[in-house]
Amino acid sequence: MNGKAVAKASKAEAELQELLRPGQSIELLKALHILTREGRLNQDSRRKLKQVYHLFQFIEKLLLELPEEGAHASLADHGAGKSYLGFILYDLFFGPRGGGRVYGIETRADLVDKSRALAKQLGFDRMAFLNISAAESADAAELPLQIDVVTALHACDTATDDAIAFGLAKQARFMVLVPCCQAEVAACLRQTKALALTRTPLAELWRHPLHTREIGSQLTNVLRCLYLEAHGYQVTVTELVGWEHSLKNELIIARRTGQRKASAAARLKELLAQFGLASMLETRFPMG
Incomplete structure (x- = not known):
């Protein structure tokens, strides 16, 4: 290896060490294909890792x-999905503490099988993966009656709403x-335009x-926040990472207080009526 190649490799190694959190398993990142076999980052994996780390910081607190x-x-x-978030949370938080459990909920059977195999390979024995939908998860016998933290990172379409319904059913302390x-x-x-x-x-x-x-996207998240507040959660909305990393960038953090806000419930109903969406009170935003 010539001098330029050595210098380039050294620079890449220094950048990697600067990015990684203390205690992070290199072998895990290789297994997740965030790092190459040589232990290097490419542009896409760098973006992915930064995004997961940002979310990890919020969840750790x-x-x-x-x-x-x-x-x-x-x-x-x-x-x-491929459980990047779950594995990194286990590696950096749950594993060192010797307690706690992480449950990954995913509809794609092949990804569930791969995650189960990787958890077994790494000895992450307090991780479990369920091949079910978010909508089915609240009634799944494999899950406990109460869950402390519910996360949903880029869960598509109504899966985020199903995750919220799950969190309410499980009396989650936090939802991210x-x-x-x-x-x-x-x-x-x-339909009603x-x-x-x-x-x-x-x-x-x-109109356009x-x-x-x-x-529709903006209104959906506003309604979700009001729904959470109406059910006894304090809600914070912020950016996950800079827009250069992801266009799907809105981060909603809900903290259970147990104090239902009647004003939030009223505003939710008013908005649904104003936008011709009153039927969603029964299907998506029940107040029972």
Whole structure:
């Protein structure tokens, strides 16, 4: 290896060590294909790792608020995919504490099988992976009656709503959500567009198809936040990472207080009525 190659390799190694969190398993990152076999990062994996680390920082702070600083916490990750988040949480938080459990919930059987095999290979024996949907998970016998933390990173469309319903059913102390594509509200707006245009000038906000999609996405997350507040959660909305890393960037953090906000429930109902979505009170945002 010539001098330039050595210098380049040394620089890459230094950048990697600067990025990695203390205690992070290199072998895990290789197994997840975040690092190459040579232990290097490419541009895509760098972006992915930064995003997961950002989310880890938020979740770690919440876990530390739990009894015994989260030593025996339970966490359910919806739409887990390849379980980058779950594995890194276990490696950096749950593993060193010798307690707690991580549950990955994913509909794609091949990804569940791979995650189970990797957890066994690494000795991550307090990780479990369920091949079910977020909608089915609340009634799954494999899951405990109560879950401390619910996460959903880019769970598509209504899977985020199903994760919220799961969190409510399990009396989750915290929910950490990064919504992905949202089509349900936009589809409803599209169906009632002609009537809405005759009724209110606000309908101009979603007259054009592109605006329908954008307003539908924005409105969906506003409704989710009000729904959480109405069910006894304090809600914070922020950015996950810089826009250069991800367009699906909204991070919703819900902290259970047990104090239901009647004003949030009223605003939710008013918004649904204003946008012609009142039927969603029964299907998506029940107040029972």
